[in-house]
Amino acid sequence: MEILAIVLFALIFILILKGYPVAFTLGGISVIFAFGISILAPEYFSMTTFYLLPSRIMGVVNNYVLMAVPLFIFMGIMLEKSGLAQSLLETMAMMFGSIRGGLAISVVIVGALLAASTGIVGATVVTMGLISLPTMLKRGYKTELATGVIASSGTLGQIIPPSIVLVLLADTINSSSRGSDSVDVGTLFSAALLPGLLLVAIYVVYILIISFLNKNDAPSIPKEEIREFRGDNFVSKIIKIMLLPILLIVIVLGSIFTGVASPTEASAIGALGATLLTLIQKKFSLKILKEVARETTKLTSMVFFILLGATTFTLVFRTLGGDRYLQELIVSSNLTPLVFLLLVMVVVFIAGFFIDFIEIIFIIVPVVTPIFNALNMDMLWVGILIALNLQTSFLTPPFGFALFYLKGVAPPEVKTSQIYRGILPFIIIQLFIVGLVFFFPDIIFI
Incomplete structure (x- = not known):
């Protein structure tokens, strides 16, 4: 029976790799698979088990924590429509433009600010790609460095809170754990803050080193141009924009x-604040509101359809004893907890080459969480490691979504191979941060 659960997992994984819709593959294949077993081998699975499914689905729909997902999405899209990114990039570029690599550093810092205020990777990468990539290329930046900086900075929203990844990851861990092993979303946000800021700092250090070693790869902005932009009211302009x-x-x-507000309450404050900010920027209109509402509905529906499909898969997988089988397999193989964690990190990293972070969260995390619990591992630490690892899934070829977003808005002369080469150093930096948190867990508790 347990082997059938592993076959189900492998079948779903293969179909998703072949491009079938994730939500319907998770839910549909699980139901069809279970139905077939109930006919051919009813002693292994009874269709009456699906009587439990409606209550589980309603548990997902009524989950108070998950209300933060549409609100954070609304906040991010509204801020993207406000023109905030363009204003920040222009101002930051002139603040750091006098040093070599200053324009690239401004992209990283703006990426971090947008990550802490939007958290939408697609919107951030597209916006910065449209605004800063032509400017960086025009000013003589090496194409690989320019594209690598933009793509990697755009993914900072996956680890710097408030992050939709962290919300979904916390909910998945909690639904797969015993009560005592639950991970609070707010605590996960706090633990992710320092690793996220360390990532930003190392990006900046890398740019400074590259700019020093290869002066032509990242030239500075002429002083005359900076002086002209700053003018007499530069300080007030910075205050107003930032x-x-x-x-x-x-x-x-x-x-x-x-602790004043829960993540869900804070997301509502953020959505309202983003709307007011757009209003202050004089970019708010009924048309903008409709566009934001439409995009929010589309992205939220996608997430929840996948979540409902994952709930169905988890029910069938656990009824067949797949979680128990994997747990017994790990225990019998005498793997230490750290070796098993390292194995999971490798699997998540490789999976990120082919599938999206949402799919990894809803397929792999529910399977391995009970094993982590059985090994008495700190799920907060594990959650941060998985979140950092998931960030690489946006950058790793051939299916890194940030790379597709950037290629879609890049000038025609920018080749896909240049984007792939440009992102490699930043993937190495991300893996370095994963290693840092792995070997020094106290980083997340500082």
Whole structure:
């Protein structure tokens, strides 16, 4: 019976790799597979088990924590429509433009600010690709460096809170764990903050080193141009452009970290704040509101359809004893907890070459979480490691979504091979941070 559960897992994984819709593959194949077993081998699976499914689905739909998903999505898309990214990039470029690599550093910092205020990778990469890539190429930046900086900075929203990845990851871990091993979303946000900031810092250090070693790869902006842009009211311009976004970030994250508001309540504050910020920027209109609502509905529906499909898969997989079988297999193989964790990290990293982070969260994480619990591992630490690892899935060829987003808005002369080469150093940096948190777990508790 347990082998049938592993066959189901492998079948779903193969079909997803072949391009079938994730949500319907997870749910549909699980139901068809279970139905076939109930006919051919009813002693292994009874269709009455599906009586449990409606209550589980309603548990997902009524989950208070998951209400944060559409609200954070709304917040991110509304801020993208406000023109915030363009204003921040222009201002930051002139702040750091006098040093070599200053424009690239400004892209990283703006990427971090957008990550803490939007968390939508596609919107961030596309926006920065449209605004900064032509400018960087025009100013003589090496194509590989420019594309690598933009793509990697756009994925910072996956680890810097508030992050949809962290919300989904916390919910999946909690639904697959015993009560005592649950991970609070707010705690996961707090633990992810320092690794996310370390990632930003190392990006900046890497750019400075490359700029120093290869002066022609990242030239500085002429002083005359910087002087002209700054003018007499540069300080007030910085305050006007940066104060409100930073204030929104502080309110949203501060309310979570201090315990004043739950992540769901803070996401509602963020959605309202993003709308007011768009209104202040004089970009708000009924048309914009409709576009934001439509995109929010589309992305939220996608996430929840996948989640419902994953709920069906988990029910069938566990009824067939797949989780028990894997747990017994790991225990009998005498793998230490750290070796098993390392094995899972390798599997997640390789899976990121082929499938999206949402699919990894809803397929792999529910399978391995009970084993981590049985090995008495700290699920907060494990969750941060998985989240950092998932970030690489946006950058790893051939199916890194950030690479597709960037290629879609890049000038025609930018080749896909250049984007792939440009992203490699940043993938290595991300893996370095994963290794840092792996060997020094106390980083997430500082």
